[in-house]
Amino acid sequence: MTSLNAALPAVARSRWRGLGALIGTELRVQLHELTSIATSFIVQAVFLVFVGVLAREYLSYTLVGAVVFSTFQIGQRVQNEAAWIRIDHKLHELYHASPMTPEAYFLGMSVGVLTAYSAPIVLLFGVADYLVALAAPVALLLVAVLVAEFVFTASVGYMISTWFKNMRSIWPYSTLFFNFFGVLPPVFYPLFLFPKALQPVALLLPTAGGTALVEHADGILPLPTDWVILAAMSLLVGASLAFVGAVYWARRISRER
Amino acid sequence: MNSDALRADSVRKIYHGRSGPDIEALSGVSLRIARGERIALLGRNGAGKTTFLRIASTLLAPTSGAVEIFGRDALADPESVRPYLAVVPQEGKPFMHLTPREQAYTYLRARGFSRETAKSRADHALDQMGLAEVADRLSITLSGGQRQRTMVATVISTEAPLMFLDEPTIGMDPFARREVWESFRELTVKGSTILLTTHYLDEAEALSQRLYIIDRGRVLAEGTADELKHRVGGTLRVSIVSGDGIAQQLSTFGPLVRDGDIVHVITGPHGLQEILSIAAHANLTATVGPVTLEEAFLHVVGRSIHDES
Ligand SMILES: Nc1ncnc2c1ncn2[C@@H]1O[C@H](COP(=O)(O)OP(=O)(O)O)[C@@H](O)[C@H]1O
Ligand SMILES: [Mg+2]
Numbered sequence: 001m002t003s004l005n006a007a008l009p010a011v012a013r014s015r016w017r018g019l020g021a022l023i024g025t026e027l028r029v030q031l032h033e034l035t036s037i038a039t040s041f042i043v044q045a046v047f048l049v050f051v052g053v054l055a056r057e058y059l060s061y062t063l064v065g066a067v068v069f070s071t072f073q074i075g076q077r078v079q080n081e082a083a084w085i086r087i088d089h090k091l092h093e094l095y096h097a098s099p100m101t102p103e104a105y106f107l108g109m110s111v112g113v114l115t116a117y118s119a120p121i122v123l124l125f126g127v128a129d130y131l132v133a134l135a136a137p138v139a140l141l142l143v144a145v146l147v148a149e150f151v152f153t154a155s156v157g158y159m160i161s162t163w164f165k166n167m168r169s170i171w172p173y174s175t176l177f178f179n180f181f182g183v184l185p186p187v188f189y190p191l192f193l194f195p196k197a198l199q200p201v202a203l204l205l206p207t208a209g210g211t212a213l214v215e216h217a218d219g220i221l222p223l224p225t226d227w228v229i230l231a232a233m234s235l236l237v238g239a240s241l242a243f244v245g246a247v248y249w250a251r252r253i254s255r256e257r
Numbered sequence: 258m259n260s261d262a263l264r265a266d267s268v269r270k271i272y273h274g275r276s277g278p279d280i281e282a283l284s285g286v287s288l289r290i291a292r293g294e295r296i297a298l299l300g301r302n303g304a305g306k307t308t309f310l311r312i313a314s315t316l317l318a319p320t321s322g323a324v325e326i327f328g329r330d331a332l333a334d335p336e337s338v339r340p341y342l343a344v345v346p347q348e349g350k351p352f353m354h355l356t357p358r359e360q361a362y363t364y365l366r367a368r369g370f371s372r373e374t375a376k377s378r379a380d381h382a383l384d385q386m387g388l389a390e391v392a393d394r395l396s397i398t399l400s401g402g403q404r405q406r407t408m409v410a411t412v413i414s415t416e417a418p419l420m421f422l423d424e425p426t427i428g429m430d431p432f433a434r435r436e437v438w439e440s441f442r443e444l445t446v447k448g449s450t451i452l453l454t455t456h457y458l459d460e461a462e463a464l465s466q467r468l469y470i471i472d473r474g475r476v477l478a479e480g481t482a483d484e485l486k487h488r489v490g491g492t493l494r495v496s497i498v499s500g501d502g503i504a505q506q507l508s509t510f511g512p513l514v515r516d517g518d519i520v521h522v523i524t525g526p527h528g529l530q531e532i533l534s535i536a537a538h539a540n541l542t543a544t545v546g547p548v549t550l551e552e553a554f555l556h557v558v559g560r561s562i563h564d565e566s
Binding site: 008009017018021022024025028029030032033088089090091093094095096097098099100101108254255256257 | 311315316318327335336339340341342343344346347349350351359363364367369395411412415418421
């Protein structure tokens, strides 16, 4: 019975402990959804075909938009995955009552989902590079935009996921975000086709703003310098705030009220 | 370092209904669990067991009260106690696209165990839960009971110092339940502390060293199963169906406990013969047996644990 009175084992605590393991777990789980992964870029593909047929001259814009939008959609998947694991499986309780921090849980799930669903992005990226011939700095900028884009959506998605008590009520929001961030604003079509007065507003959206930045760098979308700064700042600040917010929220919601 | 594993003081929880009225799920629950104890919270559906377990395991904030885990304030600093906890949530499910072996292994890895430790602990826990044969099948192909066993295996493989298990054997067949009980005993011998909830009387009796009977958000009784049975007031139970008409007469032999239209007379060997003949006179069937936790529960709560309402 000596063990009962022994001191508790010291647990080395680190903020990101278990992160790699959870990424691996989530990746393993997601890779069983091959159909879902394979169909995840159907919308983008359809838009590409439409634009290719109807307005070939805008195809480069649609390509860049498709890459950015794919990343946005993966962030949306984080939202649904987090909600699913919490509502249907209750597995979040296993991870919260453990040495793992809530923020490692959030990040591990996000990166796991991203990794599993990154195939469409890589594919589109390859196509974009082939058709539009992205210069190295532009390609780098695109990657940076995608990272910021993902951080933004996954963070917001994770926060949103915790507000729902059942899965059904989440679905309408996915459709809403899909249309509000992807279909309506100038993501799949160039910014200059958007109503002039609303163009700076569109640049505030991470999807439209990120797309415009890459297109500007690639030389296919002239933008005034202050608009470039506006889009870049909005994406950067938006992603940073969203991430800090998600870490704060993940910690807070790990004990429900 | 001799602090209790868990101490709860006057824990209250009010759920604020979004559309309905507020619900007071816990009205001041206090309990104390020493290290290495196996304790059951026994109560009907809606008694507040899950609410208490979630508060004690840092997953839900109480409305008021105090919770200490291994001497640390679990409300002020949940992060400092979480490394010592492991939880089987009520109605949880493993990842459908992992096998039980992957489920336990990946969870242990996420908790920071080395590959070797994770592998050997996962294998051991799956064996204990009788899952060896299905350990490499995806959970989506398993039965509800097997999935539940996977959850229990995942959590006990941590050998965490303090484990919370909410209705751990729900959906399991009697044989599997016995395996679970056995593994819990082994864990507490190794030094873990276990708090579980159940609404199975046999489980509470077989498994726990002490139990708390909880109803409508309050602890109504605490003790070993034997102590609780003794408190009913006798060692034998004579159960008479539709015995209300002779209740007056019966009450002279010992306390009566009612369960629907069954009247249980709690008595000793002395009055047995007479009670049986009274029942026979009234043309009623009587059965005799030892006092069980069932009567203890009825005595304390006033309603059967099976009574849904
Ligand atoms: N999230 C919640 N919101 C509102 N009421 C709840 C919630 N969870 C539980 N309750 C209520 O609190 C009471 C206790 O529930 P619970 O702790 O789940 O009991 P048990 O686990 O013993 O069945 C019940 O009346 C239940 O309806
Ligand atoms: Mg419950």
